[in-house]
Amino acid sequence: MQSFLSRKAQAIEPYVPGEQPKTADIIKLNTNENPFPPSPKVLEAISGQVEKLRLYPEIDGETLRCAIAKNEGLQPDEVFVGNGSDEVLAFCFPAFFNADEEIFMPEITYTFYEVYATLFGNAFRKIPMIDTLDVDVDKLLSGSGGVILANPNAPTSKVLPLETIEKMALKQLEKGKVLVVDEAYAAFTDQPSAATLISKYPNLCVTRTMSKDHSMAGLRVGYALGQASLLSGLIRIKDSFNSYPLDRLAIVGATAAIEDVAYFNDCMSSIKATRAYFTEGLRARGFVLPDSNTNFVFCRHESVSGKFIFDELRKRNILVRRFDKPAIREYMRMTIGTQEQMKTVLSALDEILK
Ligand code: PMP
Numbered sequence: 255m256q257s258f259l260s261r262k263a264q265a266i267e268p269y270v271p272g273e274q275p276k277t278a279d280i281i282k283l284n285t286n287e288n289p290f291p292p293s294p295k296v297l298e299a300i301s302g303q304v305e306k307l308r309l310y311p312e313i314d315g316e317t318l319r320c321a322i323a324k325n326e327g328l329q330p331d332e333v334f335v336g337n338g339s340d341e342v343l344a345f346c347f348p349a350f351f352n353a354d355e356e357i358f359m360p361e362i363t364y365t366f367y368e369v370y371a372t373l374f375g376n377a378f379r380k381i382p383m384i385d386t387l388d389v390d391v392d393k394l395l396s397g398s399g400g401v402i403l404a405n406p407n408a409p410t411s412k413v414l415p416l417e418t419i420e421k422m423a424l425k426q427l428e429k430g431k432v433l434v435v436d437e438a439y440a441a442f443t444d445q446p447s448a449a450t451l452i453s454k455y456p457n458l459c460v461t462r463t464m465s466k467d468h469s470m471a472g473l474r475v476g477y478a479l480g481q482a483s484l485l486s487g488l489i490r491i492k493d494s495f496n497s498y499p500l501d502r503l504a505i506v507g508a509t510a511a512i513e514d515v516a517y518f519n520d521c522m523s524s525i526k527a528t529r530a531y532f533t534e535g536l537r538a539r540g541f542v543l544p545d546s547n548t549n550f551v552f553c554r555h556e557s558v559s560g561k562f563i564f565d566e567l568r569k570r571n572i573l574v575r576r577f578d579k580p581a582i583r584e585y586m587r588m589t590i591g592t593q594e595q596m597k598t599v600l601s602a603l604d605e606i607l608k
Contacts, residue, residue, distance in 0.1 A: 262373075269369045272575050281598060283589040284575040286408075286439075286550050288469035290524070290592075292507070293517040296470070299510035303502045311502040314489070318505050321512040322477055326449055331482040334489065335508075337499040339438055339463035339476025340366060342488070345495075346402070346459060346478070347374040349487030350432040355399030360389045362582060364404045364436060386581050387544060387552070391418055395425045404436040406443050406547040409577065409587040413547035419448045423455040432484070434459045441467035441522055442529075443547035449479045456481045459488075466549050468511040468518065475500065475508040525549055525590050532588075532596040539603055546590075554584040558607060566606040572599055 257264060272285035315335035323330045336342035347370045351357050354377060359367050361380040371378040381393045387410045394401055401422065406413040419435060426433040435448045437460050448460045459480040465471035478488055492499060500508075511518070529546055536543060536553055543553035554560055564576045564586055575587040590596065 266372055267369070269366045273573065275573060277571075279571055281572045281591060281595050283550075283591055283595070283599070284573045284587075285471070286466050286548070286587075286589045287471050288466055288521065288525070288549065289590075289595065290469055290521050292469040292473075293511050293514035295510040295514045295517075296507045299506040300503045303506050306502055309502075311498050311500060311505055313497055315500045315505050318475070318500070318509045318512070319477075321509045322479075325512055325515075326479060328449070328452065328479060329482070332452060332479060332485065334478040334480075334485045334492075335500055335505075336476050336478070336488075336492070337496075337504075338465065338474040339436070339461050341474075341499060342461050342476045342478045343367070343402075343434070343436060344370050344373075345488045345491040346432075346434050346461070347371060347376055349491045350434065350459065350484075351376050351400045353377065355431075356397050357400045357402060358394050358397040359402050360394065360407065362387070362407070362410060362579070363389075364408050364438075367402050383581070387412055389414060391422065395422060398429060398431070400432045400434070401426055402434040402436065404438060405448065406437075406439040406445075408439065408548065409550070409552050409575070409582070409585070410544065411439075411546040411548045411550060411552045411587075412544050413443045413445045416446045416448065416450070420451055420455075423448070423451055423458045427455055427457045430457075432457045432459060434461065436461050438463045438466060439548035441518075442525065442549050445547065452480055456484060459484055464508055464511060467522065468508070469521070470508065470511060473504050473507050475504050524593075528593045528596055529590045531593065532590060532600070535596070535600040536603075539600070539607060550587050550589045552582075552585055552587050554586070555607070560584040560586055563603070563606060567599070567602060570602045570605075572602055 318335050319330045319333040322333045353375045357378040361382050381390050384390050423433050440447050461478045464475040540556045541553040543551050
């Protein structure tokens, strides 16, 4: 049949997000959502905005940028906000990378990067991992164009130390190229954030999401941190695409969440404690996994196939994530839910492995 789609729309292979099941009785550990609700202050802030919905929101999310800047010890013009970090990351490609200069990215990482590169017509190269899970930093830096990576990385849950990120930023600076560090999971690691390097590196862009750490996947808020001159590229792309990517509810809701530091800290401690409990439980049952720096673990069983365990968990209404890539076929990525949920998962695994 005749197609009316552009060649690009016909050819592109879109990113495949984790399943969003309709049934309520599922233990949903497949998309790294936070098991806790957002801060109660979010509801308060959002309800106050309903009457104002007839008006367009702030064009640049200034209220939220100021709150984030204060938290990070940066200036408001060193923060750019967008509709989920997916959108912020998407803007990075046309903002920072020339189409004909290969972008280097790790082979095992967030698969959206290659989708964006394809969409925006950027040449790119995927750099093979060392021993399946480790980023090959030297090879990643061996090109002449931009570099993008997630740190902590997904789905491996491993983190590179700040010194390594600084080395990367410096090498990229010497080349006159940008380094994008996707810190979607930064709140779950004890490693210092690359945001602490921003004053030294005008070529460093750090992206974050409020989906996981602030329990707001449904509100769609992400942001980038960097020097104002660099972020001006993101603003130029945004203003050529959508003037108001953050709606009024998102701006005030996210601001309230950022300002409720005590609630945030409680939530993080709780997830980290459950992660330690679950990691120990998995290892005791024959699973192999690196220490996690994220709100998920990336594990395989020493003798039972990943697909078998995945399917058996699914039968018991427990949804985790598997990736159909040869190198990590045996692995599962399991989000850290509540202590109670993870206890249920461990009991299910006991049954499955019997
Ligand atoms: N980066 C990484 C590494 C992720 O895992 C995700 C979540 N899928 C995102 C970015 C995007 O997050 P969001 O668009 O919800 O802000």
